[in-house]
Amino acid sequence: MGCVISREASSGVNSESKGGRRDLSVESTGKVDAVVVPKVDSKTADVHVGGGEGKKEENVHGGEKPPRGERRRSKPNPRSGNVPKQSRGAQVAAGWPPWLTEACGEALNGWIPRKADTFEKIDKIGSGTYSNVYKAKDMLTGKIVALKKVRFDNLEPESVRFMAREILILRRLDHINVVKLEGLVTSRMSCSLYLVLEYMEHDLAGLAASPEIKFTEPQRRRLITHANAKSKSEKFPPPHQDGAVGYPLGSSHHFDPALVPPDVPFSTTSFSYPKESLQAWSGPLVEPASAGGPRRKKHTGLDGRETSKSYTGNLREKHDNARVKGKRSAA
Ligand SMILES: Nc1ncnc2c1ncn2[C@@H]1O[C@H](COP(=O)(O)OP(=O)(O)OP(=O)(O)O)[C@@H](O)[C@H]1O
DSSP states (O other), X not given: XXXXXXXXXXXXXXXXXXXXXXXXXXXXXXXXXXXXXXXXXXXXXOOOOOOOOSOOEEOTTSOEEOOXXXXXXXXXXXXXXXXXXXXXXXXXXTTOOHHHHXXXXXXXXXXXXXXXXXXEEEEEEEEOSSEEEEEEEETTTOOEEEEEEEOOSTTOHHHHHHHHHHHHXXXXXXXXXXXXXXXXXXXXXXXXXXXXXEOOXXXXXXXXXXXXXXXXXXXXXXXXXXXXXXXXXXXXXXXXXXXXXXXXXXXXXXXXXXXXXXTSOOSOOOOOOTTSOOOOBOOOOOOOOOOOOOOOOXXXXXXXXXXXXXXXXXXXXXXXXXXXXXXXXXX
């Protein structure tokens, strides 16, 4: 997720780290009352999933390695999200789809899936390479959230990996300048997924495009740096245009009852993650996976304007592009 969400970084109003809204304050003078800090791009960061411990010995490269008997066991399996098989079974029993527990089981710990019909879509607010983003109301709490619908091409491994990395990192990060992942909407037999994110009023692209907002010199520099980082080629196909709004996500617009197995639990259960309140989980959010080919897509920001964003998730691709660019300008 390379979207840029601005946050108030001062210790003043709206800067609490949890629970409250942390949107950027724009005073009536037209001045931005905040330091603009680019959001961490969780798709491009490395995830280190766990690791074994044990008596260590030197390896040939001078580093430490575990005793022989433990080598195999201690090597983390990045595909399993570092969660033992039996725990993955428990996660599936709790309503998570097996492909998701396989991809990022660690990030699901302490959570159970939210039901789709406990959210009401209000508006489509943006789109990225893998996703459409909606403003929505959490009908259990009354809170406005951003729902990021992640699109998969038949659960194509690479797109699942990117999504898993984003979820893992967002779940671990707890920082005032990083949008908080508050939950996930999916169900056991579903191949679709919504990330429930705290809702941000502004993103940097929108702020930069607004003539009445004046940035300080350092804020301007940060914006330019981030804008440059965004000009990358696209590698993956765009999300579906599923922009219907104004009804609960789980309504008939959004799921095919034929695809919902009778064993999917629709009852309300407790959300056991300690920081959160009681929630309802496991929803009838089932949508056939798409087999469509690659198409160009438009990126839109919070204000609905088209932005020049393109896919920024693949770090290697970014580096390759930068290298090619460098070579060209040298020639
Ligand atoms: N938590 C949020 N609150 C408000 N708007 C958001 C939120 N998250 C994303 N958006 C909006 O949706 C747009 C798409 O976000 P998304 O994370 O899907 O893609 P991206 O990171 O911008 O692009 P890409 O997926 O290509 O890296 C953002 O540019 C932003 O305008």
